[in-house]
Amino acid sequence: xxxxxxxxxxxxxxxxxxxxxxxxxxxxxxxxxxxxxxxxxxxxxxxxxxxxxxxxxxxxxxxxxxxxxxxxxxxxxxxxxxxxxxxxxxxxxxxxxxxxxxxxxxxxxxxxxxx
Amino acid sequence: xxxxxxxxxxxxxxxxxxxxxxxxxxxxxxxxxxxxxxxxxxxxxxxxxxxxxxxxxxxxxxxxxxxxxxxxxxxxxxxxxxxxxxxxxxxxxxxxxxxxxxxxxxxxxxxxxx
Numbered sequence: 001x002x003x004x005x006x007x008x009x010x011x012x013x014x015x016x017x018x019x020x021x022x023x024x025x026x027x028x029x030x031x032x033x034x035x036x037x038x039x040x041x042x043x044x045x046x047x048x049x050x051x052x053x054x055x056x057x058x059x060x061x062x063x064x065x066x067x068x069x070x071x072x073x074x075x076x077x078x079x080x081x082x083x084x085x086x087x088x089x090x091x092x093x094x095x096x097x098x099x100x101x102x103x104x105x106x107x108x109x110x111x112x113x114x115x
Numbered sequence: 116x117x118x119x120x121x122x123x124x125x126x127x128x129x130x131x132x133x134x135x136x137x138x139x140x141x142x143x144x145x146x147x148x149x150x151x152x153x154x155x156x157x158x159x160x161x162x163x164x165x166x167x168x169x170x171x172x173x174x175x176x177x178x179x180x181x182x183x184x185x186x187x188x189x190x191x192x193x194x195x196x197x198x199x200x201x202x203x204x205x206x207x208x209x210x211x212x213x214x215x216x217x218x219x220x221x222x223x224x225x226x227x228x229x
Contacts, residue, residue: 035217039156045205045220089156095218101146101209102160102171103218 002027002094006106013082014114020067021077021109023092029053032094034075035103036066039089048090051075082113118142119221121206127227128196136191136224138206145211146170147189148218149181152203161204164189193226201228 003026013019025034036048051059051066059066067076079086092106119140128134140147148171149161163171167183178194189206206221 037220043203043223043225045207045223047217047219050217091158093158101163101165102148102173103150103158103207104160105158108156 002029002032002104004092004094004104004106006092006109008109009107010110010112012112012114013079015084016081018078018080019082019111021079021090021092021111023075023077023106025073025075025092025094027073027094034066034068035093035095036064036075036077037091037093038086039091039108040085041088045091049077079111084113084115087111087113119206119208119219121204121221121224123224124222125225125227127229129229130196130198132196133192133194134196134226135193136204136206136226138189138191138221140187140206140208140219140221142208142210142219144208144219145186146209147183147186148207148209149189149191150205150207150220152205152223154202158205162189162191196228198228201226 005024032053034051038046049061049064051068058068063080065078089108091108093103095103122137146165148163152158161175162181164183166186180192183189203223205223207218209218210216
């Protein structure tokens with residue numbers, strides 16, 4: 001069974017600094033996808049970034065980058081130049097791309113950006 | 116133009132009642148899902164439908180019954196509501212996984228059972 005582990009319940013960062021949110025995963029599948037979502041206090045789920053298991057390059061989307069280390073089964077999210085609006089819950093998720101369609105989520109990390 | 120919409124956004128009801136949550140997507144996706152987010156913010160899949168056919172049922176009590184009248188709609192009916200059903204319910208849709216695209220989430224329905 002697939003499993004996502006986020007070991008940081010809460011993180012604090014100063015505005016304009018970079019922060020790394022940890023995510024490790026466990027799967028026996030060869031083909032899978034890894035996702036990061038942001039959930040602000042308003043509650044909606046916002047897709048941030050995607051990494052496929054066969055992608056050779058680390059994914060980047062604006063200030064978000066994914067540090068993908070396949071051998072270590074980790075997919076950490078790096079947010080550069082943090083902004084106050086980045087304060088939110090962040091969820092790492094995995095999807096099997098060969099069979100079951102579901103997303104399996106980690107427990108999330110609450111990020112607080114301090115001015 | 117909302118991609119995935121849910122109604123109602125908030126639902127407050129008494130224990131024992133029956134309620135429904137509706138979900139519609141206008142993205143042309145074949146697959147739709149229901150997720151439950153509990154009070155600790157943990158998100159877990161409940162059901163998945165592909166082209167109106169149930170493909171995932173994750174050990175959800177029989178009181179929960181999804182219905183998909185067509186591939187753009189996936190409704191969730193809950194019988195005999197219990198206190199533990201209080202949660203946020205998210206509907207989502209996605210294109211085929213081979214494309215590696217994200218799932219698109221609705222805004223969520225906040226259910227409070229008193």
